[in-house]
Amino acid sequence: MSGSDRLTGGEPIKIVADSLIQTEIIQQLNSAGITDIKDIILGSIPDIARRSRLSESELRRIRHSLSKRVSLNCNLGISLSLLTPSSTLQNKLSTGSACLDSVLGGGIIYPGLVEIAGESGAGKTQLCLQLAISTQLPVEMNGVGSDRSIAYICTEDHFPSMRFKELVEARSALLYKHRQVPVDKSLFEEFSDRVYIEKADTSSGLEHYLNRWIPKLAAEKKLGIVIVDSIAGALRDEFMVNTNSLRTETLWRIAKLLRSISFNYNIPVVCTNQVTANIDNSDLSSRGPNKAALGLIWSNVLNERYVLCKREVLKFDIDESECSTTTERLFSVELSSHLPNITYSYVINAKGIKLV
Amino acid sequence: MKQSVNSLLAKHSSLQQLLSAGFLYLDELEDVTPVELSKETKLSLEESLHIIEEVRKQNRNNIQTELSSPELKSTDAILPTNKTVSQSVSSLELFWREQEHTGITTGSKELDEMLGEGVPLGKMTEICGVPGIGKSQLAFQLCINSCLDRAAGAVLIDTEGSFVVQRAKQIADAVCVENTSTRDIRGVDLSIMTSQSILSRIHYFRCQDVVQLVCVVNTLDEFISEKRSEGNLIKLVVIDSIAFPFRMELQDMRVRSRILHTLSQTLMELTQKYGIGIVLTNQMTSRQSGKEPVGRMHQVPALGETWAHIPTIRLILQWSGPVRTARLTKSPTHMEKVVSYEITERGVSDLIGKIGSKRGLESSEHTSDTKKFKQNK
Numbered sequence: 010m011s012g013s014d015r016l017t018g019g020e021p022i023k024i025v026a027d028s029l030i031q032t033e034i035i036q037q038l039n040s041a042g043i044t045d046i047k048d049i050i051l052g053s054i055p056d057i058a059r060r061s062r063l064s065e066s067e068l069r070r071i072r073h074s075l076s077k078r079v080s081l082n083c084n085l086g087i088s089l090s091l092l093t094p095s096s097t098l099q100n101k102l103s104t105g106s107a108c109l110d111s112v113l114g115g116g117i118i119y120p121g122l123v124e125i126a127g128e129s130g131a132g133k134t135q136l137c138l139q140l141a142i143s144t145q146l147p148v149e150m151n152g153v154g155s156d157r158s159i160a161y162i163c164t165e166d167h168f169p170s171m172r173f174k175e176l177v178e179a180r181s182a183l184l185y186k187h188r189q190v191p192v193d194k195s196l197f198e199e200f201s202d203r204v205y206i207e208k209a210d211t212s213s214g215l216e217h218y219l220n221r222w223i224p225k226l227a228a229e230k231k232l233g234i235v236i237v238d239s240i241a242g243a244l245r246d247e248f249m250v251n252t253n254s255l256r257t258e259t260l261w262r263i264a265k266l267l268r269s270i271s272f273n274y275n276i277p278v279v280c281t282n283q284v285t286a287n288i289d290n291s292d293l294s295s296r297g298p299n300k301a302a303l304g305l306i307w308s309n310v311l312n313e314r315y316v317l318c319k320r321e322v323l324k325f326d327i328d329e330s331e332c333s334t335t336t337e338r339l340f341s342v343e344l345s346s347h348l349p350n351i352t353y354s355y356v357i358n359a360k361g362i363k364l365v
Numbered sequence: 366m367k368q369s370v371n372s373l374l375a376k377h378s379s380l381q382q383l384l385s386a387g388f389l390y391l392d393e394l395e396d397v398t399p400v401e402l403s404k405e406t407k408l409s410l411e412e413s414l415h416i417i418e419e420v421r422k423q424n425r426n427n428i429q430t431e432l433s434s435p436e437l438k439s440t441d442a443i444l445p446t447n448k449t450v451s452q453s454v455s456s457l458e459l460f461w462r463e464q465e466h467t468g469i470t471t472g473s474k475e476l477d478e479m480l481g482e483g484v485p486l487g488k489m490t491e492i493c494g495v496p497g498i499g500k501s502q503l504a505f506q507l508c509i510n511s512c513l514d515r516a517a518g519a520v521l522i523d524t525e526g527s528f529v530v531q532r533a534k535q536i537a538d539a540v541c542v543e544n545t546s547t548r549d550i551r552g553v554d555l556s557i558m559t560s561q562s563i564l565s566r567i568h569y570f571r572c573q574d575v576v577q578l579v580c581v582v583n584t585l586d587e588f589i590s591e592k593r594s595e596g597n598l599i600k601l602v603v604i605d606s607i608a609f610p611f612r613m614e615l616q617d618m619r620v621r622s623r624i625l626h627t628l629s630q631t632l633m634e635l636t637q638k639y640g641i642g643i644v645l646t647n648q649m650t651s652r653q654s655g656k657e658p659v660g661r662m663h664q665v666p667a668l669g670e671t672w673a674h675i676p677t678i679r680l681i682l683q684w685s686g687p688v689r690t691a692r693l694t695k696s697p698t699h700m701e702k703v704v705s706y707e708i709t710e711r712g713v714s715d716l717i718g719k720i721g722s723k724r725g726l727e728s729s730e731h732t733s734d735t736k737k738f739k740q741n742k
Contacts, residue, residue, distance in 0.1 A: 029374075047576045050583075051624050074374075076583035081376050083570045083581050085415060086520065086588055090565035092530045098571075099529060114531070121526055258616065265613050272526060272573060305664070308496040309609070309648045312527050344497040347529035349710060 103151035105139035108364040119277035126282040126301035127317030133281040144233040157233025158203040164242030215243040219266040239281040264310035314344035472713035475704040486642040493647040493666040494682030500646040517600040518566030539711035606646040
C-alpha cells in the first residue's frame with residue numbers, strides 16, 4: 010500500500026461514501042489507516058482485509074459501491090448523440106486571426122494542453138499575445154470571458170509589452186465593439202491590466218508558480234488562460250544537469266500540473282516550445298525537417314501541437330539576373346485528434362498572424 | 366420510515382444542491398419531473414434526469430425488500446441489483462449470434478486482412494504508436510464501425526481528454542455515405558442509417574485519473590447489461606489510452622503493474638461474459654539499446670514487459686517516411702506483417718494509389734490538402 014500513497018488527489022472515504030457504507034465500517038477502515046477512497050479502489054483486497062479485519066466479500070461490496078459513486082463523475086456513459094451539435098465537452102478560443110480560426114474550426118480547443126512549437130522569430134510569442142487578447146472577449150466571440158485574467162509565465166525573454174500595445178491598438182475597432190471600456194481608461198490599459206506576468210527560468214521556479222501562484226490567481230482574479238513561453242526555456246537546466254530518470258520525473262510532474270490546471274479550471278493552457286533539427290531519421294515521431302524539443306514523453310502529454318516554421322527561400326530573378334531571399338513562414342498542425350495534418354503559409358503584419 | 370436524499374447514488378455536489386433546495390426525503394422527489402427539478406435546484410438537466418431515475422429505482426427496490434425482509438433495507442441499496450441476471454442469461458443466445466460476426470472492420474481492407482477479419486470480438490487488442498500516428502482516430506473509427514450492426518453499440522473511455530465529438534460525427538457521416546452508396550455490410554440495409562443513430566449507440570466516459578478509470582471499469586459489467594436490456598448490444602469497449610493515467614500518476618512500477626493486472630482481469634471477464642472486443646491504446650517510450658553513450662535510442666510500447674503479456678493482439682502504428690504503417694507484432698492466429706493505411710477526413714482507409722517514391726507521395730498529399738482548404742474557404 011505504501012507505494013500507492015504517492016498518488017495525489019483522492020477524497021476521504023467518509024465524504025464520498027456518506028450513507029453508502031455504514032458508519033461503523035468506515036470507522037473500522039479509518040482506524041486501520043485506510044481513509045482515502047483510492048486506498049480501497051486501487052489497494053489489494055486481501056491486504057486491506059488483513060489490516061482492517063473486514064471480510065473480503067464485504068470489501069468487494071464496498072469497492073463496488075464506491076466505484077459506482079466515483080464513476081458518476083465520468084460523464085455517465087452519455088450517448089454521443091446527446092453531445093452534438095453544440096458540444097458540451099470543449100470550447101474554442103479564437104486565435105484573433107479569422108483565417109487561422111477557420112482552419113482550426115473556430116480556434117484552439119480547450120480544456121487541453123496546446124503547444125506552439127517553432128524556431129526563434131517564427132511568431133510563437135506573437136500568437137501567444139493574440140491569444141492573451143482574445144481570452145478577454147466574451148464567450149460568444151470565442152473568448153473565455155470578458156472578466157478573465159491571463160497568467161503569462163516567461164522563461165526566456167521579457168514580456169513584449171510594446172508589441173502587445175501595438176496589437177491591441179491595431180485591433181481597436183473589433184475590441185471596442187465587444188468590450189465596454191471605461192471612459193477614464195485607454196483600450197490598452199483595459200486589456201493589459203489583467204495580464205499577470207511572472208518570470209521563471211528553472212524547472213523548480215516554474216513548478217512553484219504552477220503550484221502556488223496559479224491557484225491564487227484562479228481564486229482571486231478569474232483565471233482565463235495560462236501561457237508558458239517557453240516550456241523548453243524552463244527545463245533547460247534540468248536537461249543539462251540531471252540524469253535521464255530525474256528529467257523524466259520532472260517532465261511528468263510539470264505535465265501533470267499543466268494538464269490539471271487546464272481540466273480543473275476548464276481553461277486553455279498554452280506552451281511554446283523550441284525545435285531542434287531532426288538529424289537522424291530514427292525518430293519516427295516527426296515527419297518534418299525539425300522536431301519539437303523535449304522528446305517523446307512531452308509529445309505524449311499534449312492534446313494539440315502546432316508548428317510554426319520560418320525559412321529563407323532563394324529566388325532567382327531572370328530580368329535582373331540576381332538572387333534574392335524572401336522569408337517563407339509555414340503554419341502546420343502536427344498533433345490533433347480532430348484536425349488533419351495540414352500546412353498553410355502565413356505572414357505577420359500589424360494585426361498579427363495572417364494566412365495567405 | 367422516510368429515506369433521506371443522502372442515500373441516492375449521485376454526485377456529492379448534486380446531493381448538496383438537492384438538500385439546499387429543500388429536498389430532504391426521497392418521497393418528495395417521486396412526482397417531480399426532471400425539468401422541474403432542474404429549475405428548482407439549478408442542477409443540469411442531465412443530472413436531474415439521473416436523480417429522478419435513481420429515485421424510481423430505489424423506490425422499486427424498497428417495495429421489493431419490504432415484501433421479503435424489511436431488515437435488509439439498509440444493505441439492499443448498496444448491493445448491485447440482481448434483476449438483470451435473467452436478462453444476461455438470455456443474452457448468451459445473443460453472444461453466440463455475435464460470434465458469427467468475427468470482427469469489427471477498421472475501415473482499411475489491408476488492415477482488416479492482416480488482423481483476420483478486423484478487430485476480433487472476445488479478445489483484447491492493443492494499439493501502440495507515437496503521438497499523431499492515428500491511435501485515437503482508429504479508436505473512434507472502431508467505435509463507429511461497431512455500430513454498423515444496427516443493434517450494436519460501443520463504449521468509449523477517454524483518459525486523455527482528446528476526444529472531440531465533431532470529429533466523431535465527421536467520421537460517422539462519412540461511414541453512412543460510403544455504406545449507402547457502395548456496399549451493404551453483412552446484408553443489412555443501411556439506406557436509412559444516420560450518423561445520429563450511430564452516435565446514439567456510442568457511450569462516452571471521461572476519466573481524469575487512475576481512480577476514475579478503475580471505477581468506471583468496475584461498473585462496466587452493470588452498464589453493459591443495463592444497455593443490453595435497453596436493446597443496445599455493446600460490442601466493443603475502447604480505452605484511449607490505457608498508458609496515459611498510469612504513466613502520469615504511478616511511477617512505482619510494482620504498484621502500477623498490480624493495478625494494471627487487476628484492471629485487465631476485469632476487462633477479460635467482460636470479453637468472456639458478453640463476447641465483446643476490447644481495444645486499448647498505448648503510448649511509445651524511448652529505450653536505449655546497448656550502453657550509454659553509444660547506445661542507439663529506439664521506441665518500444667510503454668508500460669513495460671509484464672504488461673506486454675496481457676493483450677492478445679498487439680498492433681504497432683509507425684511512420685515510414687510520410688506513410689502510416691501498421692505492424693502486427695503479436696497475434697495467436699496471424700503472422701507478423703506490415704501494411705500501410707491512411708487517415709483522411711473520412712477516417713481510416715487503405716492507402717489509395719501507392720506511389721513508389723516518397724517525394725511524389727508527399728507532394729500529392731500537399732496539393733490535396735490545399736485543395737481541401739480552398740473548398741473550406
